[in-house]
Each structure stands twice: as structure tokens, then as C-alpha cells.
Amino acid sequence: MPIPPDALVASPRPSTARRQLNRLARALERRGWRVDRRYAETRPLLLVHFPGVTGLGDSVIVAAGDGGWWYRSSTGELLAPCSNTELAVSRVMTALDRWVSATGWSWGTDGP
Numbered sequence: 259m260p261i262p263p264d265a266l267v268a269s270p271r272p273s274t275a276r277r278q279l280n281r282l283a284r285a286l287e288r289r290g291w292r293v294d295r296r297y298a299e300t301r302p303l304l305l306v307h308f309p310g311v312t313g314l315g316d317s318v319i320v321a322a323g324d325g326g327w328w329y330r331s332s333t334g335e336l337l338a339p340c341s342n343t344e345l346a347v348s349r350v351m352t353a354l355d356r357w358v359s360a361t362g363w364s365w366g367t368d369g370p
Contacts, residue, residue, distance in 0.1 A: 265302075268321065268322035269301055269320070269322070270320055270327055271323060272297070272302055274320070274327070275296075275301070275320040276297050276302050277320065278320045278327060278329070278340040279295065279297075279302055279303070279304045279320060280295070281340070281343050282304060282329060282343055282346055282347065282350075283295060283304055285343050285344065285346075285347045285350075286306060286347055286350065286351075286359065289347065290309060290353070291306055291307070291308070291309070291350075291351070292306075292307040292309050293305065293306055293307070294307070294309070296317075296327075299329075299332075301319055302318050302319070302320070303318060303319045304317070304318045304319075305317055306318060306350055306354065308354060313352065314354070315331070315351060316331055316332055316333075316350060316354060317332040318330065318331060318332070318337070318346075318350065319338070319341060323336045323339065324336075324339075325339070326339055326340065326341070327339070327340040328340060329346040329350075331349075331350070331353065333353075335353075337349040337362040339351060
């Protein structure tokens with residue numbers, strides 16, 4: 259569900275956002291992805307990176323979506339409801355796989 263990246267969206271309380279982002283971070287880390295929790299910012303966010311690719315990644319926040327809180331990519335795309343972390347993981351991995359493939363670097367999404 260694409261929305262403009264600069265569109266104003268409702269945000270949960272910081273503690274709610276951190277809890278949801280931690281769930282996503284743990285799921286990504288189990289698959290070999292590198293994550294950086296940025297919770298001191300005005301809006302908590304999770305930076306997701308490939309382990310061997312410096313400077314290439316995505317930022318994920320928690321935002322209001324259809325029927326509740328959703329994981330939202332820095333592209334503005336609503337990835338998945340926070341209740342479906344596995345779908346969010348799949349969509350983050352797919353998006354970043356496409357970006358890394360465009361650079362010609364080889365990576366398997368099940369781990370390094």
C-alpha cells in the first residue's frame with residue numbers, strides 16, 4: 259500500500275513503536291541481517307542493512323495503517339501490519355535484495 263514518504267502519518271507512543279520494532283529487529287537478525295535501533299530520535303526507527311554492503315539499507319518506522327499499526331518503509335510503503343512480523347520481514351528482505359542485486363553483489367536472504 260504505497261503512500262507518499264512525506265505524508266503525515268499518525269505515530270504510536272514511543273514505547274509501542276520500540277516494542278514493535280524490536281520484534282522486527284529480532285526476526286531480521288535471526289536471518290543474518292544487520293539492524294541498528296535508532297530510538298533516541300524523535301520517531302523511533304530501525305535501520306536495516308546487509309552485513310557486507312556499507313551504506314545500503316532501509317529505515318523502518320511504525321505508523322498508522324488500515325486497522326492498526328503497520329511497519330512502514332522509508333519509501334513510504336506500508337510493509338505489513340505489526341501483527342504480521344513475518345510478512346514485514348519478507349517484504350524488507352525482498353526490497354533490499356532488489357537493491358543489492360542492482361549493484362551486482364551476491365547475497366542469499368537466508369543468511370550470509
